[in-house]
Amino acid sequence: xxxxxxLALALCLTTIVGFFIVGYGMQIGFFGGGSGPGDAVAxxxxxxxxxxxxxxxxxxxxxxxxxxYRDVFVSNSDEGAASGGSASxxxxxxxxxxxAKAAPATPENPPAPTATTAPQPTPQAAPKSVEFTGGVTAVxxxxxTVDSRLGRLTVTLAPDASVHGxxxxxxxTVKVHGYQTADGDVVAQExxxxxxx
Numbered sequence: 001x002x003x004x005x006x007l008a009l010a011l012c013l014t015t016i017v018g019f020f021i022v023g024y025g026m027q028i029g030f031f032g033g034g035s036g037p038g039d040a041v042a043x044x045x046x047x048x049x050x051x052x053x054x055x056x057x058x059x060x061x062x063x064x065x066x067x068x069y070r071d072v073f074v075s076n077s078d079e080g081a082a083s084g085g086s087a088s089x090x091x092x093x094x095x096x097x098x099x100a101k102a103a104p105a106t107p108e109n110p111p112a113p114t115a116t117t118a119p120q121p122t123p124q125a126a127p128k129s130v131e132f133t134g135g136v137t138a139v140x141x142x143x144x145t146v147d148s149r150l151g152r153l154t155v156t157l158a159p160d161a162s163v164h165g166x167x168x169x170x171x172x173t174v175k176v177h178g179y180q181t182a183d184g185d186v187v188a189q190e191x192x193x194x195x196x197x
Contacts, residue, residue, distance in 0.1 A: 127179035130186060138171045144168055146176065154184045165193035 086128055132146030142157040157163070168174060168191060178188040 125185075127181060129178075130180045131175070131177050133173065133175045136168060136170055138176055139168060139170055148172060153184075153186050155188050155191075157191070158187050158189050161188050161190060163191045163193065168193060 064092065111127050129166040130148050130150070132148040132153070133144070134146040134150075136144050136152075137147055137152070144155055146153050146155055155178070158178070159180075172193050174194075175192040176186060176188045177190040177192075178186050
């Protein structure tokens with residue numbers, strides 16, 4: 001009998017403590033029954049308007065339209081000690097000047113573009129007129145190589161070039177009139193086969 005009474009008493013105490021824990025947990029929002037201290041205020045004053053949750057952050061990023069820069073004068077304590085008390089007193093009396101406020105960059109006032117210089121094309125050197133005589137050492141189509149006093153030159157016949165005195169072949173002496181390109185090759189406008197200096 002004592003055992004049953006002890007079990008019944010333990011069951012009652014457990015039920016009471018359980019209800020107390022659940023009720024307190026719901027009041028503080030542990031079980032989702034309340035929102036914490038705000039519920040206590042709402043129960044004390046039922047006419048009070050419920051508090052709104054804080055506004056969510058805006059979905060669009062905010063644009064900072066203005067920057068303010070300030071120059072702050074900071075005196076060096078070593079300089080003040082070296083120059084004496086009069087300099088430090090003069091420095092203490094002078095207030096730092098505020099920096100000039102820069103105009104903000106807005107759609108109506110876009111930032112000024114920096115001036116950039118466009119790369120200047122390198123001037124092409126005008127073709128240099130040449131005239132030389134030499135021996136033909138190689139021939140390939142309309143191009144041939146000539147050993148002359150100017151050195152070994154590669155000569156290409158211009159479309160309207162005229163050739164006099166025979167055909168251009170290895171071993172022939174030629175006198176070439178034409179112009180020299182920037183890469184050193186020669187374009188022949190007239191070739192005299194068997195020509196002398």
